[in-house]
Amino acid sequence: MKTLIKRFQAWRYRRHLDRVARWGRRRIKGKARFVIRVSLIWGGGMVLFTSLYDYYVQGAIKISNIIYFSIAGPIVGLVSWWINEGEFKAAKIDARMREMRQQGANHKGDV
Numbered sequence: 001m002k003t004l005i006k007r008f009q010a011w012r013y014r015r016h017l018d019r020v021a022r023w024g025r026r027r028i029k030g031k032a033r034f035v036i037r038v039s040l041i042w043g044g045g046m047v048l049f050t051s052l053y054d055y056y057v058q059g060a061i062k063i064s065n066i067i068y069f070s071i072a073g074p075i076v077g078l079v080s081w082w083i084n085e086g087e088f089k090a091a092k093i094d095a096r097m098r099e100m101r102q103q104g105a106n107h108k109g110d111v
Helices: 002-028 031-058 063-108
Strands: none
Touching: 002 031, 002 063, 031 063
């Protein structure tokens, strides 16, 4: 059972490292591009789905939903950027701490 837990933890850590590496590549392209992309994908998707729902269920499209999701899209993009940056910086600090602990363990036998 312990080996299963260790395998699961190792798998989660590998996924975390992959996600951090992917964010590192994505953040190089810039904050503005990321926010615009998230705004178009999230906001556009929400406008599309709510408009279709309103049209087929209520018989009319609400303009307020289009305005709401057009404003909320960039906010979602900025919050996503902020969250991903925090996780990226925390992962970098964690990697440095792991490296320092490993170097300390390697030098412990030298004394």
